[in-house]
Amino acid sequence: MVDHVLTLNAGSSSIKFALFEAAAPWPRLLAEGQVQGLGAQPSFEAATVRGYPVKRAMVGENHAAGLQQILQWLREAYPEIAIKAVGHRVVHGGVSYAAPTIVDDRVLQELRDLEPLAPLHQPHNLTGIEAARAVFPSAPQVACFDTAFHRGHSFVNEAYALPREYYERGVRRFGFHGLSYEYIALRLREIDPVLACGRVIVAHLGNGASLCAMKDGRSVASTMGFTALEGLPMGTRCGEIDPGLLLYLLQHDKMSPEALSGLLYEQSGLKGLSGISQDMRALEASENPHARDAIAYFTHRIRMEIGALAAALEGLDALIFTAGIGEHSARVRANVLEGMGWLGLTLDPAANVRNDMRISVAQAKIPVFIVAANEEATIARHAIKTAGLNQIPTAA
Incomplete structure (x- = not known):
C-alpha cells in the first residue's frame, strides 16, 4: 500500500497544505490548497492535480477548525487515503535543530522558546503542529526548519562582532528560507x-x-x-x-x-x-x-x-x-x-x-x-524520510 504525507505551512491567518504520495526521488503531488481568513472571515479552497477545484466559506475561526476542514475535504476527495506523516514548516530551529525532527512535548517547548526570534511566523507554525497532533494523533509530526540548510557556515559568515560569549550562547546569523534554497539546490542538479x-x-x-x-x-x-x-x-x-x-x-x-x-x-x-x-x-x-x-x-x-x-x-x-x-x-x-x-x-x-x-x-x-520555489516538496521529502515511510520509485 502506498504511503501518503500531508504538508502544512501555518501562518497567522492561514494554513497552506499539500497532499503527496511517498515517491522517489520526489514526492508526487496529489492535491493542494489553503484555509485563509482565520480569525475574520475564514474560507477554504483546494484542488487535486486532476482539477476538481473547490472554494467555500468555512465554519470556525481557529487553526483547529481549519485543519478539520482540510481533513474533511481530503476524506471527500481521497476516501481511501490514510495520512502516515505530517510535515510542518518551522521557521526557526535555533542552535539545537539542524535537521528535520519528530515533534514531541519537549521539542515543542524548545521551539516555543524561539518564538521571540521569529514573531511573525514561529507562533503560528507551532499552533499548526498542535492542531495537527489533535487531528492526526497517530501520525508523526515532522518539523522542517528554515534555518537548518544554513547550519555549518564558517565562523566569519555566522558570527557578529560581539564578545565571544554571545556567539557561544547562540547569538549568530542563522539564515532563513532554507527549505526554498534546499529545493533549488536539488532542482539545479536536475537542470544543470x-x-x-x-x-x-x-x-x-x-x-x-x-x-x-x-x-x-x-x-x-x-x-x-x-x-x-x-x-x-x-x-x-x-x-x-x-x-x-x-x-x-x-x-x-x-x-x-x-x-x-x-x-x-x-x-x-x-x-x-x-x-x-x-x-x-x-x-x-x-x-x-x-x-x-x-x-x-x-x-x-x-x-x-x-x-x-x-x-x-x-x-x-x-x-x-x-x-x-x-x-x-x-x-x-x-x-x-x-x-x-x-x-x-x-x-x-x-x-x-x-x-x-x-x-x-x-x-x-x-x-x-x-526556478519555481517548491517548499512543500522539500517538506514532504523530509517528512517521508524522517517518519520512515515506504517510497515507490518514479521517473525524475
Missing part, C-alpha cells in the same frame, strides 16, 4: 549538474526576501541573520538598518520595545517606503513616485548583496531568481540586473518578459535562471 557544483547565488524574493550563496549545493552565506529581519527590505520588514538608529528611537523617541518591534516587522519595508502597499504588484501598477522609490530601494539593496555574496563565494557561476516576486516580476529582475554586466550578468529582455527558465543572453558569462 555542472552548475549545481559551482558558485551559485539564489534570490528568494517574496513578501519575505533574502539571498543565499551556495557552493556545491551547500549554503555558504545568507543575507538574513539572527532573525528574519536582517538583510534585504521585505514586504513589511525593514532589512538592514544601523543599530544606532534603534538605540536613538528607544532613548530619544522613548519608543517601547513593543512599538519598535511593530515598526520594524510590520510597518517598514516596501509598505513603509511607499506608504501604499507591501504588494509588489500594487507598487508596479502605481504611478506614485513613492512606489517607484520603494522598488528602486528594494532592487538597489539586492544588487549590493549580490556583490557581497559573490565576494564571499570568490566568484559566481550562476544566479537564480525564485519565490513570488522573483518568479513573476520581470521589472524587478530587470532592475536588479541593470548595470551588472561587470559581474558577467547580462539580461535577455525578451526572455525575461516571457518568464523563460533562462533569462540571460546566450553569450553571457554568468547564466541567470528563474
Whole structure:
C-alpha cells in the first residue's frame, strides 16, 4: 500500500497544505490548497492535480477548525487515503535543530522558546503542529526548519562582532528560507549538474526576501541573520538598518520595545517606503513616485548583496531568481540586473518578459535562471524520510 504525507505551512491567518504520495526521488503531488481568513472571515479552497477545484466559506475561526476542514475535504476527495506523516514548516530551529525532527512535548517547548526570534511566523507554525497532533494523533509530526540548510557556515559568515560569549550562547546569523534554497539546490542538479557544483547565488524574493550563496549545493552565506529581519527590505520588514538608529528611537523617541518591534516587522519595508502597499504588484501598477522609490530601494539593496555574496563565494557561476516576486516580476529582475554586466550578468529582455527558465543572453558569462520555489516538496521529502515511510520509485 502506498504511503501518503500531508504538508502544512501555518501562518497567522492561514494554513497552506499539500497532499503527496511517498515517491522517489520526489514526492508526487496529489492535491493542494489553503484555509485563509482565520480569525475574520475564514474560507477554504483546494484542488487535486486532476482539477476538481473547490472554494467555500468555512465554519470556525481557529487553526483547529481549519485543519478539520482540510481533513474533511481530503476524506471527500481521497476516501481511501490514510495520512502516515505530517510535515510542518518551522521557521526557526535555533542552535539545537539542524535537521528535520519528530515533534514531541519537549521539542515543542524548545521551539516555543524561539518564538521571540521569529514573531511573525514561529507562533503560528507551532499552533499548526498542535492542531495537527489533535487531528492526526497517530501520525508523526515532522518539523522542517528554515534555518537548518544554513547550519555549518564558517565562523566569519555566522558570527557578529560581539564578545565571544554571545556567539557561544547562540547569538549568530542563522539564515532563513532554507527549505526554498534546499529545493533549488536539488532542482539545479536536475537542470544543470555542472552548475549545481559551482558558485551559485539564489534570490528568494517574496513578501519575505533574502539571498543565499551556495557552493556545491551547500549554503555558504545568507543575507538574513539572527532573525528574519536582517538583510534585504521585505514586504513589511525593514532589512538592514544601523543599530544606532534603534538605540536613538528607544532613548530619544522613548519608543517601547513593543512599538519598535511593530515598526520594524510590520510597518517598514516596501509598505513603509511607499506608504501604499507591501504588494509588489500594487507598487508596479502605481504611478506614485513613492512606489517607484520603494522598488528602486528594494532592487538597489539586492544588487549590493549580490556583490557581497559573490565576494564571499570568490566568484559566481550562476544566479537564480525564485519565490513570488522573483518568479513573476520581470521589472524587478530587470532592475536588479541593470548595470551588472561587470559581474558577467547580462539580461535577455525578451526572455525575461516571457518568464523563460533562462533569462540571460546566450553569450553571457554568468547564466541567470528563474526556478519555481517548491517548499512543500522539500517538506514532504523530509517528512517521508524522517517518519520512515515506504517510497515507490518514479521517473525524475
